[in-house]
Amino acid sequence: MIIGVTGSSGKLGRATVDRLRGEGHEVIGFDLVGPPGAGFTRVDLGDYGQTLDALLGVTARHDGLDALVHLAAIPVNGLVPDAATFHTNVTATFNVLHAAHRVGIDNVVFASSITAMGFPFDEAPPALPVDESYTSANNTYGLGKVAEEAIVGQLARWGRTSYTALRFTNVVAENEYDTFARAAEPGYRRDLIGSWVDARDGALAVSLALAKPRPGFRVYNVAAPTSGTADPSRIVAERWFPGTPIADDLGEYESLMSTRKIQAELGFAAEHDWR
Template sequence: MFIGVTGSGGKLGRATVAALRERGHNVVGFDLTGTPGPGFVRVDLTDYGQVLDAFLGVTARHDGLDALVHLAALPVNGLVPDAATFDNNVSVTFHALFAAHRAGVRRIVSASSITAMGFPFETAPPFLPVDETYTQANNTYGLGKVVEEAMAGQLASWHPESSITALRFTNVVDETEYATFERAGDPGYRRDLIGTWIDARDGATAVVLALEAAQPGFEVYNVAAPESGLSIPSRELAGRWFPGTPVADDLGEFESLVSTRKLRERLGFVAQHDWR
């Protein structure tokens, strides 16, 4: 396929572009940062006209997309005022999804977030490991992701062949950041993430799998490493962090408290990288 990737200059974006090219796909990145060339076009995603024009075709670069991976966003609260985080991210996602619809791009994977399901988990989730059925926003970044998922679900119904998959990523770690796991024995480590993480390369694998297995309609998957970022057993962490919260009887010793079972069972996801 010929695939556009927004946010191609980010940590997950770079890994995703590499993974898609390794699978034999042709890729063009859309972002504000990067070197213009055959595989990259500088696009201001806050400008809908630029987004639609870029998706329809760019002279000497491409004449239309088969699929879209939308990763671009302000990545966390705090970079700009809270309302600006929401306004930017929701607007950019609307531009990307609606432009794709107008351009006839029917296969889309879009980045959602653990923030759409309770992060920073100051209130206990209803059960552990928490799965895709639970939605709760506790900040403007998370609220934006909840809105984006709802918007994607509606837009997917506007054409019988449209497929939009939202991937709820947890904290993305690249190969230069593994030193942080020196704190893996500290029960306060990754507490707001309920212990979760994902290697950028494995996150990219999830994108590839979701894109290649896309079916008409809207779907949501959690994307985290199948095992936690701590050396403390997960059941012990659950009891310490969320006393009284029901925990699955078959929870693995170090299994992620954000469930990745759907991703593994439906898409065949297998993580290749582990901090251990």
């Protein structure tokens, strides 16, 4: 396929571009910065005209896309003022996905986040592991992701496009594993309910979603199936969220951010584990 990837220069974006090209796809990166060459075009996604024009076609780059992966965003709260985080991210997502609808791209995968499901989990979730049925925003980044999912849920009614939201947790690059030296600390990754995902496995999730499109809107958690903490998951869950119901069949080191749905429906099997 010819696949457009927004945010192609980010941590997850780079891994996604590498994976998709390795699978034989032609990939066009769209971002504010990127490597010069035929595989990249500079686009300000806050500008709807630029966004629509880029998806329609770019001279010497492409004359139409088969699929679109939208990863571009201010990645966390705090890099800019809170309201700017919301305005920037939601505007870019609306521009990208509305333009994709107008262009007729019928296979769209986009990045949602653990922040749409309770991060930083100051309040206990209703049950553990936390699955895709739980939505709760506690900062403007998360509020933006909830808004984006709601927008796409309505866009999906306008045609036969496959929209897949991937709720990524903390993405860890292959050279960032030294952080797991703290895995035995009682509060390590508490705000992430112990979850993490290798960037290359995040890219795998994108690839699987693209390969199995389904008209409509669907949401999947994307995390390593095993936790980023050294203690068994049930012990960690009882420590952090006393009294919260825990699944009887919770695996010894199973992630408290459930990946059961993406494993069952898309065949996701992480290829990297800090252990």
